[in-house]
Amino acid sequence: MSRYAIRLMLLTDIAQVANIERQVEFHPWSERQFQESLTAGQRCTVIINSEQVIGFCILQPVLDEANLLLMAIDPKYQGQGCGLMLLEESLALLGEGCVMVFLEVRGSNTPAISLYQKVGFHQMGIRKNYYPADRAVFANGKEDAVLMALTRGNPFG
Ligand SMILES: CC(C)(COP(=O)(O)OP(=O)(O)OC[C@H]1O[C@@H](n2cnc3c(N)ncnc32)[C@H](O)[C@@H]1OP(=O)(O)O)[C@@H](O)C(=O)NCCC(=O)NCCS
Numbered sequence: 001m002s003r004y005a006i007r008l009m010l011l012t013d014i015a016q017v018a019n020i021e022r023q024v025e026f027h028p029w030s031e032r033q034f035q036e037s038l039t040a041g042q043r044c045t046v047i048i049n050s051e052q053v054i055g056f057c058i059l060q061p062v063l064d065e066a067n068l069l070l071m072a073i074d075p076k077y078q079g080q081g082c083g084l085m086l087l088e089e090s091l092a093l094l095g096e097g098c099v100m101v102f103l104e105v106r107g108s109n110t111p112a113i114s115l116y117q118k119v120g121f122h123q124m125g126i127r128k129n130y131y132p133a134d135r136a137v138f139a140n141g142k143e144d145a146v147l148m149a150l151t152r153g154n155p156f157g
Pocket of ligand 1: 024069070071072073074077078079080081082083084085105109110111112114115116118
């Protein structure tokens with residue numbers, strides 16, 4: 001049996017969630033942004049190991065579609081299948097009424113793009129110079145976003 005559990009995010013998780021976010025993001029969300037996501041009714045999930053939050057996922061349902069806004073796994077737990085488990089279960093929690101899921105991801109983020117492809121997302125396009133980026137790596141201080149989509153149901157079925 002897996003030692004990890006996935007459940008909906010609680011307000012009391014936010015300090016741990018924001019701590020993970022600060023470790024992995026160049027421009028991290030604040031605790032307040034996570035609180036607003038929860039109170040706005042976004043589908044926020046966490047993955048737990050021994051009562052400690054080790055990752056999170058934020059999906060924004062919009063009618064019969066959803067946007068994947070953010071997800072991350074604590075660097076100490078990356079590469080162990082947690083991201084895949086969290087993403088699959090978070091998508092399942094959207095229910096069958098959700099037929100499409102969209103996301104944007106940094107073009108350089110190979111681990112995330114590979115994870116999204118693994119669960120069935122396909123590249124739809126590129127948004128040029130979308131993200132602020134480290135000038136040491138991107139001379140203009142900007143990085144492209146890759147737009148991806150997952151079709152979950154048969155829209156004609
Ligand atoms: C992207 C992220 C969530 C993946 O989580 P993870 O727990 O490390 O991923 P998993 O161990 O579940 O791996 C699942 C799949 O992801 C891909 N993947 C994960 N790490 C990878 C890496 N370093 N290089 C390439 N692909 C990778 C692979 O397809 C992998 O499947 P495989 O093991 O069969 O090859 C994690 O790296 C992370 O939190 N990154 C920082 C935050 C971020 O980039 N979030 C996404 C943008 S919002």
